[in-house]
Amino acid sequence: MVSVIEQSDGRFEADSGPPEAAGPTVLRMVVGSQLRTLREAAGISPDQAGYEIRASRSKISRLEHGRVGFKDRDVGDLLTLYGVTDGQQRARVLQLAQQANNQGWWAKYDDVLPDWFETYVGLEQATSLIRTYELQFIPGLFQTAEYARAVTMLGHRGASAEEIDRRVSLRLKRQQVLVGPAPRVWAVIDESALRRPLGGRESMRAQLRYLIDVAALPHVTLQVMPFERGGHSAAGGSFAILRFDEADLPDIVYIEQLTGALYLDARPDVDHYQEVMNSLSIEAETPVESEKLLRKIIRAT
Numbered sequence: 558m559v560s561v562i563e564q565s566d567g568r569f570e571a572d573s574g575p576p577e578a579a580g581p582t583v584l585r586m587v588v589g590s591q592l593r594t595l596r597e598a599a600g601i602s603p604d605q606a607g608y609e610i611r612a613s614r615s616k617i618s619r620l621e622h623g624r625v626g627f628k629d630r631d632v633g634d635l636l637t638l639y640g641v642t643d644g645q646q647r648a649r650v651l652q653l654a655q656q657a658n659n660q661g662w663w664a665k666y667d668d669v670l671p672d673w674f675e676t677y678v679g680l681e682q683a684t685s686l687i688r689t690y691e692l693q694f695i696p697g698l699f700q701t702a703e704y705a706r707a708v709t710m711l712g713h714r715g716a717s718a719e720e721i722d723r724r725v726s727l728r729l730k731r732q733q734v735l736v737g738p739a740p741r742v743w744a745v746i747d748e749s750a751l752r753r754p755l756g757g758r759e760s761m762r763a764q765l766r767y768l769i770d771v772a773a774l775p776h777v778t779l780q781v782m783p784f785e786r787g788g789h790s791a792a793g794g795s796f797a798i799l800r801f802d803e804a805d806l807p808d809i810v811y812i813e814q815l816t817g818a819l820y821l822d823a824r825p826d827v828d829h830y831q832e833v834m835n836s837l838s839i840e841a842e843t844p845v846e847s848e849k850l851l852r853k854i855i856r857a858t
Contacts, residue, residue, distance in 0.1 A: 581626075581656070581657045581658065581659050581660070581661055581679065582623065582661065582676060582678075582679025582680055582682070582683060583623075583679070583680065583683040583801060583803065583806065584623075584653060584656055584657035585623035585624075585625075585626070585627070585657040586622070586623030586803075586805075586806055587623075587653065587657075587803055587805055587806065588623070588627060588632075588650065588653050588654050588657050589620055589621040589622055589623040590621070590623075590805040590806065591650060591653075591805065592620060592621055592632070592635060592639075592650075593621040594805075595635075595636070595639040595641060596617075596621075596635070596639055598639070599638070599639040599640050601638060601639060603617040603618060605638075606635060606638065609634055609635065609638045610630075610631040610634050610635060612631075623657075624676070626657065626658045627654035627655075627657060627658060629651060629654070629655070632650065632651055632654045633647070633651065636650060636651075661678070661679055661682065662730070663675060663678045663679070663682075663727065663730075666723065666726075666727045666730075668723065669720060669723045669724050669727060670727060673817045673818045674813075674818065676818075676820065677811055677813075677818065677820075678727075678731060680799050680809065680811075681698075681731060681734060681799070682731075682733075682734055683801065684740045684799045684800060684801055685740050685741070685800055685801055685802045686740055686741045686742075686743070686798075686799070686800040687740055687741070687742045687743070687744075687797060687798070687799055687800075688743045688744075688797065688798045688800075688834050689742070689743070689744050689745070689795070689796070689797040689798070690744075690745045690746075690747075690782075690791050690795055690796055690797075690833075690834065690837055691744065691745070691746045691747065691750055691795050692747045692749065692750065692791075692794060692795045693747075693749065693750055693753070693795065694708055694750055694755075695746065695750055695751075695764060695768065696742075696744050696746065697728055697731060697732075698731060698732055698734065698735060698742060699744070699767070699768055699771050699779075700728065700729075700732075700764070701760075701763055701764050701767050702725065702729060703756050703760040703763065703764070704755055704756050704760060704761070704763075704764040705725050705728045705729060706721065706725050706756065707755040707756035707760065708755060709721055709724045709725050709728065711755075735771070735774065735776075735777070739774075739776050740776065741776045741777075741778070742776065742777050742778070743777075743778040743838070744777075744778070744779050744780070745780045745781075745782055745834075745837045745838060745841050746779070746780070746781055746782065747781075747782045748781055748782060748783050748784050748850070748854075749784075751765060751768075751781065751850075751851065751854050752854060752858075754858065758858055761858055762855055762858050765851055765854060765855045765858070766855065768851060769848055769851055769852070772844065772847070772848060778844055779844060779847055779848075780837075780838060780841035780842055780843065780844060780847050781841060781842045781846075781847040781850050781851065782837065782840065782841045782842075783841075783842055783850060786840055786841075789836070789837065789840055790833045790836050790837070791833050791834075791836075791837055794812070795812075795813065796810060796811065796812045796830060797810070797811045798810050798811075798827070798830055798831065798834060799811060807822045807824070807827065808822070808827045808831070809821065809822050809827075810822070810826060810827055810830045
């Protein structure tokens with residue numbers, strides 16, 4: 558993944574520096590999924606597996622969901638317990654587990670990056686499709702530097718200038734995912750987010766113009782949910798659905814809260830949010846009409 562550099566107008570373009578890896582988050586999930594499949598095939602309960610590695614059932618759950626790193630000894634003991642004796646298969650799983658322990662670029666932001674959001678950043682950098690509905694703010698991947706600063710200051714009023722800078726830098730760094738081999742991003746934004754002048758009117762105009770530019774990218778679809786539609790199925794709040802190329806990984810629904818987040822991967826939950834997202838995409842303005850509405854808002858701002 559190539560990096561991005563900030564331009565004077567708050568926009569970003571490809572940097573000529575070395576490519577960066579997407580990070581360990583998806584690798585952890587792949588390894589965890591493989592371990593879960595092997596455990597279930599062997600008829601081993603999570604309690605039995607936990608006992609084997611001197612841990613609890615919850616530790617096995619965290620390992621299998623890719624929430625924590627792996628110790629070589631634990632992985633080796635689990636493979637033995639599950640009856641995996643083939644040398645090549647053991648070596649392949651152990652190698653993946655070691656790679657999954659590598660740190661992503663976001664590790665240097667651990668001073669401002671809570672654990673519950675670190676998982677999302679890692680997933681975002683490795684997803685193949687992001688479908689998102691935003692009720693109050695412009696999606697983070699589409700924010701200009703000035704708008705991102707205004708949003709960050711809303712949620713961290715008591716933070717120092719240095720901390721605000723760090724948080725804005727992290728938000729903008731995430732946008733590297735839009736450059737180079739990028740996932741498809743399909744966003745539906747509520748009109749209220751477009752008319753709330755965060756950072757001042759000039760800043761908001763620049764943000765809306767940038768939205769139009771981002772929407773022109775071949776891997777981005779942008780739709781606006783206008784006021785005139787009235788109520789709709791997602792009026793309760795924002796959410797995102799992440800999809801991955803890896804066959805072992807399920808779709809994940811991400812719902813951010815004030816001090817944490819929900820990650821849903823149970824099939825009924827994901828199906829429900831997929832239905833809501835599909836409805837939003839039908840009810841919202843088309844991409845062409847959305848651009849017209851954006852230009853109308855710019856003129857009125």
